[in-house]
Every structure is written in structure tokens, then in C-alpha cells.
Amino acid sequence: MAPVTRRTAFPKVLIERDSESEQSSSEEEEDEEEEEIVPEEEEEDDNDDDKVTTTSEKTEILELCADVIRKGKALLTISLKKVCKVCKKHGHEAGFKGATYIDCPMKPCFLCKKPGHTTLTCPHRVSTEHGVVPAPRKKTCKPLEYVFERQLRPSLPSIKPKYVIPDQVNCAVIRYHSRRVTCLEFHPTKNNILLSGDKKGQLGVWDFGKVYEKVVYGNIHSCLVNNMRFNPSNDCMVYSASSDGTISCTDLETGLSSSPMNLNPGGWLGRNTWKMIYGMDINSEKGLVLAADSFGFLYMVDMRSNHRNGDAILIHKKGTKVVGIHCNPIQPDILLTCGNDHFARIWDLRYIEAGSSLYDLKHNRVVNSAYFSPFSGTKILTTSQDNRLNIWDSIFGNMDSPSREIVHSHDFNRHLTPFKAEWDPKDPSESLAVIGRYISENYNGAALHPIDFIDTSTGQLVAEVIDPNITTISPVNKLHPREDILATGSSRSLFIWKPKEKSDLVEEKDERKFVVCGKAEKKRGKKNGDISDESDDEGVISSKSKKFKSTKTKNKH
DNA sequence: ACACCATGGCCCC
DNA sequence: TGGGGCCCCTGGTG
Numbered sequence: 001m002a003p004v005t006r007r008t009a010f011p012k013v014l015i016e017r018d019s020e021s022e023q024s025s026s027e028e029e030e031d032e033e034e035e036e037i038v039p040e041e042e043e044e045d046d047n048d049d050d051k052v053t054t055t056s057e058k059t060e061i062l063e064l065c066a067d068v069i070r071k072g073k074a075l076l077t078i079s080l081k082k083v084c085k086v087c088k089k090h091g092h093e094a095g096f097k098g099a100t101y102i103d104c105p106m107k108p109c110f111l112c113k114k115p116g117h118t119t120l121t122c123p124h125r126v127s128t129e130h131g132v133v134p135a136p137r138k139k140t141c142k143p144l145e146y147v148f149e150r151q152l153r154p155s156l157p158s159i160k161p162k163y164v165i166p167d168q169v170n171c172a173v174i175r176y177h178s179r180r181v182t183c184l185e186f187h188p189t190k191n192n193i194l195l196s197g198d199k200k201g202q203l204g205v206w207d208f209g210k211v212y213e214k215v216v217y218g219n220i221h222s223c224l225v226n227n228m229r230f231n232p233s234n235d236c237m238v239y240s241a242s243s244d245g246t247i248s249c250t251d252l253e254t255g256l257s258s259s260p261m262n263l264n265p266g267g268w269l270g271r272n273t274w275k276m277i278y279g280m281d282i283n284s285e286k287g288l289v290l291a292a293d294s295f296g297f298l299y300m301v302d303m304r305s306n307h308r309n310g311d312a313i314l315i316h317k318k319g320t321k322v323v324g325i326h327c328n329p330i331q332p333d334i335l336l337t338c339g340n341d342h343f344a345r346i347w348d349l350r351y352i353e354a355g356s357s358l359y360d361l362k363h364n365r366v367v368n369s370a371y372f373s374p375f376s377g378t379k380i381l382t383t384s385q386d387n388r389l390n391i392w393d394s395i396f397g398n399m400d401s402p403s404r405e406i407v408h409s410h411d412f413n414r415h416l417t418p419f420k421a422e423w424d425p426k427d428p429s430e431s432l433a434v435i436g437r438y439i440s441e442n443y444n445g446a447a448l449h450p451i452d453f454i455d456t457s458t459g460q461l462v463a464e465v466i467d468p469n470i471t472t473i474s475p476v477n478k479l480h481p482r483e484d485i486l487a488t489g490s491s492r493s494l495f496i497w498k499p500k501e502k503s504d505l506v507e508e509k510d511e512r513k514f515v516v517c518g519k520a521e522k523k524r525g526k527k528n529g530d531i532s533d534e535s536d537d538e539g540v541i542s543s544k545s546k547k548f549k550s551t552k553t554k555n556k557h
Numbered sequence: 558a559c560a561c562c563a564t565g566g567c568c569c570c
Numbered sequence: 571t572g573g574g575g576c577c578c579c580t581g582g583t584g
Contacts, residue, residue, distance in 0.1 A: 086577085094578080101578060110578075180580080271564085340566085366566070385566080414565035415580040440579055447579070473579065491580075 099447035101440065111387060111439060112407050119439065124407040169486075169497040171467045174208045177216075181489025182417045184478040185228040189235055191480070194487050196494055197225025199417075201242060205252060208496045220248045220257050226277065231303060232284040239301075241280035241291050247301055260306040263293055279325035279339075283332045283349065290349075292322030292337065298352070314354040317341035323418070324369045328377040334358075336380065338367035344382050346395065359399045363390065368410075369420035373430035381433055381456060383421045387411045389435070391456045406459040408452065409439035410475075417475045417489070421454070425481045431457040434486065436474040437464075449473045451488060465497060 086094040086104035094104035103110055103118035110119045119125060179199040187193035192209030201221030207213040221242035231237035236252045245264035250257035263275035276294040283290060288309065289301040296319060297312040316322050316339040324344075328334035335352070338344040344361040361370075364386040372395075373379035380392040382402075387409055390402035397403070410419035421435035433456050440447035443466060450464035451474050465486065476489030486497040 096579085103578085179582095412565095413577065413580085414563080418565095438579080449579070471579085 096447070099440070099442040099445050101447075110411070111409050113386060168500045169465065170500055171470070172208070172496050172498075174206050174494050174496055175204065175214065177202060177204065177492045177494070180417060180491050181476050181494060182224050183227055184476055184487050184489055184494075185230070185238075186478060186480055186487070187235070188230050188232075188481070191483060194478075194494070194496070195228050195238065196489060197221075197228055197240065198492070199224050201225055201244065203228070203238075203240060203250065204494075206494070215255070217250065217255065217257070220250055221246065224276075227280040229280060229282045229289070232282060233287075233303075239280065239282065239289050241277040243276035243278070243294075245275045245277060245293070247277060247280065247289060247291050249306060258306060260289070260301045261291070261299060261308050263299070276321070278321060278323040279337060281325045281327045281335075283327050285332045286349070290325050290327070290335065292316075292325055292339075294321040296320050296322060296339070296341070298322070298325075298337070313352055315345065315347065315352075315357070316343065324367070324371075324420075326371050328372045329374060330377040334372075334377070336370050336372055338370035338382060340366045342366060342384075344370035344380070346399075359395075361390075361392070361399065361402075364388070368418040369422070371421075371423060374423050374425045375428060375430055379430055379456075381421055381423060383410060383419055383435065385411055385418075389421050389433070389454070389456065404456070404459065406454060406456065408435065408454065409437050410435060412438055412473075412475065416473060419475045421456075422477065422479065424453075424479045426479070429457075431455050432462065434477050434479055436477055436488070436490075438473060438475075443468070446471070451477055451486070467495075470495065 083090055084092050084094050084104050084106070087106040089106065092105060094102055094107075096102070101119070103120065105118055107118075108115040109117055109122045111122045112124045117123075174194075175196075177196065177198040177200075179202075181196055181198050183197040185195040187195070192207050194206045194208055196204040196206065198204070201218070201223050203217045203220050203225055205215045205217075220240065222244040224243040225240050226243060227241040229239045231239065231249075238250050238252060240248045240250065242248070245262060246259045247261040248257050248259050263277065264273075268274060277291050278294065280289065280291040282288070282303070287303045289303060290298060291301065292298045292315060293312075296314050296316040298315045299312050300309040301307065302309045315337055320340040322337055322339040324336075324338040326336045327349075328336070333349040335347040335349050336344060337347065342363045342365060344363065344367050345357040346359040346361075347357050361380070361382065363382065363384040366385045368383040368385060370380060370382040373381070378394050378396065380390075380395065382390045384390060387407060389406040389408055391404045391406070392399060393403040408421075410421075412419060416438075419436055419438065421433045423430065424432040424434065433454050434451060435454065436451050437449055440449050446468055448466045448468070448471060450466045452461055453463040453465070454460070455462050465488075470490060470493075472491040472493070474488045474490035474495075478487045479485070480487070484499050488495040488497065
């Protein structure tokens with residue numbers, strides 16, 4: 001686009017005709033000349049840059065070359081082989097080589113964000129594989145505090161029991177949303193019921209045991225459903241929070257829904273005023289729905305009256321998005337919030353006002369999620385966009401810095417739902433967490449994005465879940481509260497992972513295990529029919545209700 | 558096949 | 571402090 005202004009200064013060029021790499025910069029099969037991506041060669045690069053231009057496009061160079069040839073001038077020499085699309089310099093290329101992504105060596109490591117190496121050679125990736133490595137453990141408890149802590153949570157086992165990871169799982173696509181999945185929630189009592197929300201505002205209710213029963217509500221929200229919570233005293237009532245600025249309350253039996261809170265009553269008045277709701281949780285003791293908007297404020301909705309309660313309270317930096325709210329499972333008045341101001345904060349709901357946080361947990365970048373541990377509520381797990389999971393082992397200990405940080409690839413770009421590491425609600429030792437991985441790995445020539453099971457007490461990657469048929473990134477994951485089931489939202493698809501057979505369950509050993517879905521079986525179609533795949537799903541779409549919106553099922557790959 | 562876009566967060570000037 | 575440019579794994583639309 002920019003006009004070429006450097007013709008007069010153009011030097012002698014010899015066009016290397018043998019290289020078809022000018023067109024095939026993104027071709028995959030060529031794997032020669034790996035040395036060119038190594039920064040040692042940068043003298044050459046610099047020379048090229050000096051002679052030509054640092055900003056000219058490859059096409060411009062080609063045009064110029066053609067020009068030169070047409071005019072019959074002497075041939076000049078230039079290497080057109082590699083132009084990096086990231087830094088526009090010559091001599092190396094960023095991009096996929098087969099199923100492996102080659103970083104631009106001029107950029108900091110894509111995984112750990114430190115300069116001097118690339119993702120391929122990142123110590124966090126090389127040492128323990130796949131990017132998961134614990135930071136040094138910091139002792140956060142003084143002896144006395146430790147004693148108190150033990151008294152305060154005597155039910156916690158002191159030694160971590162072995163937990164069980166299915167060695168092989170079946171994966172089933174239970175349904176496609178028409179837009180990307182943004183959140184998932186299992187029913188608190190009915191084992192086979194899963195709720196899913198999408199970018200369009202639709203709310204799906206799936207019975208993955210009997211695929212015949214499912215409903216999609218398309219009229220509750222007008223855009224992203226960011227969070228869903230069941231009313232703890234009434235199983236069929238669901239609260240949902242949306243970027244349309246409303247909290248909705250939906251009766252799953254009648255399909256009727258109401259909006260106890262709407263933060264944009266005047267409609268669209270521009271981006272500076274449009275409020276979006278991301279974080280939401282329920283304080284069951286007080287009967288309150290807590291929700292926070294994209295400008296830093298906390299709101300409360302009384303569940304009995306279904307009306308807003310009190311004034312908004314500034315809980316994060318004014319004007320920044322609050323993305324997560326979690327009530328402590330033991331003491332629901334203790335609140336954990338997180339947001340775009342790079343902080344996770346702990347509050348006491350009984351004395352909450354702007355600036356009254358008990359702790360402010362600093363992160364390097366946006367905090368996608370922050371959760372208390374599911375049983376004792378004394379640990380904290382956060383996911384930050386700096387590609388790190390942070391763990392505080394005890395809220396009674398030193399909160400100045402996390403007990404551990406785990407480097408893990410979950411930096412994302414705007415087109416994805418943010419990754420959130422979530423505790424396994426069934427692990428009594430409160431150490432197992434699940435989170436999708438952004439960066440892909442080369443699995444026999446296919447670039448796949450696994451879902452990682454991480455032991456947060458050691459940083460060890462306990463299992464990774466992949467399916468050769470799932471090539472999309474899986475940022476949304478939810479572990480079943482009672483069964484060995486993982487639900488995944490990946491792009492517009494929903495997946496249910498189940499152990500193949502109970503006898504396949506194996507106990508955790510020291511080494512990392514792969515959890516791989518059987519490919520042949522999947523391609524051939526469903527075998528043992530406990531869960532159907534999408535082809536059989538398709539035939540089942542019923543006209544059961546007008547609320548149900550049919551979306552076309554498309555088989556990718 | 559290709560271009561554009563959405564409107565997320567960060568970095569740099 | 572604010573605007574512009576940038577960016578690795580989307581996916582729809584024209």
C-alpha cells in the first residue's frame with residue numbers, strides 16, 4: 001500500500017530463481033534451513049536490511065526485481081528466501097512448519113514472555129514438557145500460623161490422597177452452538193444436565209445422558225453469556241450474567257425468564273456507557289446474587305425479591321472490567337474478585353466499600369479468574385494473562401506473593417473466550433486443576449491444543465486431553481461435581497469426556513500420562529453408544545418447543 | 558480464494 | 571494520558 005520510494009537507492013540484486021519459497025512462505029513441507037531462524041545469523045540480516053529497506057514488502061521487492069530485469073540492468077543479489085511476518089526482517093520466518101509453530105526470534109518467548117529464547121527452547125517447555133513447570137516453592141506459613149491453619153481446617157487430609165485420572169476417555173460432541181461457547185455449568189443435582197452459554201447470548205440445556213432432551217433459549221440475552229449459577233435453594237432457577245448488562249433469572253421448567261437487574265436501561269448510548277457483566281456468584285447465606293460490571297463496580301441482587309439491593313460499590317480500578325467473583329465456600333461473606341486492573345482482591349462482604357479490600361493480590365497482567373479452593377476455601381488459584389497460574393496455599397499465610405507460580409500457555413487473543421483454571425471439585429486434597437492450553441503441540445503431525453490437568457501443588461502436568469478430531473482451542477472447561485466427566489467448550493462445539501470404562505481407571509503415578517481419545521473408533525462412528533456423536537445428534541433435533549433454535553450441525557474435518 | 562472485520566489488551570510514542 | 575499500531579492457532583460475511 002505504501003508507495004515505493006526507494007527505487008533510486010536500490011542495489012544490485014541477484015534473484016534466486018530456484019527458491020519458490022517466496023510463494024511458499026507458509027508452505028509446510030519444507031523443513032530445510034533451520035539455521036536461518038537462529039539469531040546468530042543476524043549480521044547477514046542486518047546487511048540485507050541496510051542495502052534494501054527495513055520496511056519494504058516482499059511484493060515490492062519482487063516488483064523492483066522485475067523492473068530491474070526488464071530494464072536489462074545487471075542482476076543484483078538479495079535473499080528473498082525468508083521474510084519474517086512478525087518483525088519484517090529477513091533471514092528467518094515465523095509461522096507454522098508442519099504442525100510446529102516457529103517463533104520470531106526477535107520477540108520475547110511466547111510462552112514465558114522472557115527475551116533471549118523462543119517457545120521451542122523455552123526452559124519452561126523443555127524441562128518438564130509442554131510448558132508446565134513450577135516456580136520455586138515459597139514457604140508462606142510460619143509455624144504458628146500453620147498450627148492455626150490445621151485447626152481451622154481439620155477435615156483436610158494432610159497428605160494428598162491419590163486421585164484418579166481416566167487413562168482413556170471417550171469424547172462425544174453433544175451439540176454445536178451457533179457461536180463460540182463462553183461458559184459451562186453442571187446441574188447441582190441432576191448428573192447428566194449441562195448448561196452452556198454462548199457469544200450470541202443463547203443458553204443451552206443439555207441432557208448428555210439422553211441426547212434427546214435439550215433446549216436452547218435464544219431470547220434471554222442479546223450477547224455473551226459470561227456466567228451461570230443455579231439458585232442454591234431452587235434447582236430449576238438459573239441466574240445468568242451477560243455482556244448485555246443484565247442478570248437474568250430463568251426457570252428451566254417453564255422457560256420463563258426475568259431480568260432482576262439491567263445496567264443499560266437506556267439502551268445503547270455508546271461504548272463509554274455500555275455496561276457489561278462478567279463476574280457473578282451467589283452468596284447463599286445472604287440470598288444474594290453478586291455481580292460486577294465492566295467499569296469496576298459491584299452490584300447485589302436479592303434473590304427473594306429478585307430486585308437490586310443497595311448501591312454499586314467500586315471494587316476494582318474505576319473504568320476497568322471485573323471479570324471474576326467467587327464467594328468462599330466455607331464463609332460466603334469472604335469474596336474474591338479479579339479483573340483487568342491486574343489484581344485479585346479479597347473482601348469481607350459485611351464491611352465492603354470502595355477501598356476496603358482485605359488483600360490485593362498483584363498480577364503482571366489481566367487476571368482471567370480467581371477461585372477459592374472448593375472444600376476448605378483456604379487456597380486461591382488464579383489465571384493471569386501473563387501465562388501464569390498463581391497459587392496461594394493459605395489465605396492465613398503470607399499473601400504478599402503467591403506460594404507458587406506455574407508457567408502455562410493460556411495467553412490468548414481477543415477472538416477466544418478467556419482461559420480459566422478451575423479446581424477439580426472432587427479432589428479432596430484441593431490440588432488438581434484443569435485448564436485448556438493455547439499453544440499447540442505437534443501430535444504426530446497434527447497441531448492440537450490439549451486440555452491440561454495440573455497438580456497445582458507441584459506444577460506437574462498430570463494429564464493432557466486431546467482428540468485428533470478436535471483441532472480448535474478449548475478455553476472453556478468444567479469438571480463434573482460428582483463424576484469423572486469433563487465438559488469442554490471449544491469454538492462452537494461442546495464435548496463431553498468420559499472414562500472409557502471404569503476398569504480403565506488408573507491411579508496416578510509419577511509420570512505424566514496422556515489421555516487420548518481413540519481415533520479409529522471415533523471415525524467409524526459411535527460404538528458403544530452411551531453417548532452419541534454429532535451425526536446422530538443431528539437426527540434428533542426435535543421440534544419440542546419454540547424456544548429451541550436449531551443450528552446447523554457441520555462436521556469440520 | 559481473498560479481504561475485511563470485530564473492538565481485547567498491550568506497548569509505544 | 572491518549573491514540574495508533576500490532577497480534578500465533580476465529581469465524582462470519584461479502
